[in-house]
Each structure stands twice: as structure tokens, then as C-alpha cells.
Amino acid sequence: MTSDWARPVVHWSIVALDAERQRSFYSALFNWEIGDEPIMSIPAGIGGPEPGPAGHIQAGASPSVSLYVQVGDLRSTIDKAIELGGKETIPPFDLENGQTLAAIEDPEGNFVMLVQQ
DSSP states (O other): OOOOOOOOOOOOOOOOSSHHHHHHHHHHHHOOOOOOSSSOOOOOOSSOOSSOOOOOOOOOSSOOOOEEEEESOHHHHHHHHHHTTOEEEEEEEEOTTSOEEEEEEOTTOOEEEEEEO
16 A cells, blocks of 8 residues: 655745736745736745745634745845835744744735745
């Protein structure tokens, strides 16, 4: 009998009320090359954790899905997000495993966790 394997996340999407504004925000903030409408493709980045992204489930007041994006410098990324129309929601904090995280909202209020390299 062959054992089964954990199914990886292979794609994600951002649904936007103003897709062009969101395209400008994410392109400028994370240096993403984002394709044209109607479905704006975003290729995978490089340098992420190996063997690939992991995730978690936690209890909360309302259902949602969150992006966790690796960045080189939290403070400059937060400042740039604010400049681009987003806002800081959780200031930088350290985890026991040595990672430093912070959270922002994009211009439409979507939660994005930043993970410092």
C-alpha cells in the first residue's frame, strides 16, 4: 500500500473591487510582475522557504484567507505600503523560532502578513 502525501497550496488569488489599484499596490510593494486584465497573472517568486510554503488554521471572528509574503526589511515595506494606500495593522514582533513578522492591510482592507527574510 502506498502512503498518501500532504497536498500543497499551488495557487492563490486576490479578488479586488478596483483591480487596477490593487495591481499597482502589489506590483510596487513586492516587485511583482502582474499581467493584464481580466485575470492578472502573477508568477511565483524566488527565494522562498524550502521545501515550499506551509500554513496553519486558527480560530477567529470571521472566515478569511491571508497572504504571508517574505520581505527584506519590515519597516521599509510597511512605510511603502502606507505610502501606496495600505495601513499597518500589527507592528513588527519576533517569534520564538527567530522570525520577525508584521501585518498590513492593502488598500481594500485585505490582511497581509509580512515575514522578514
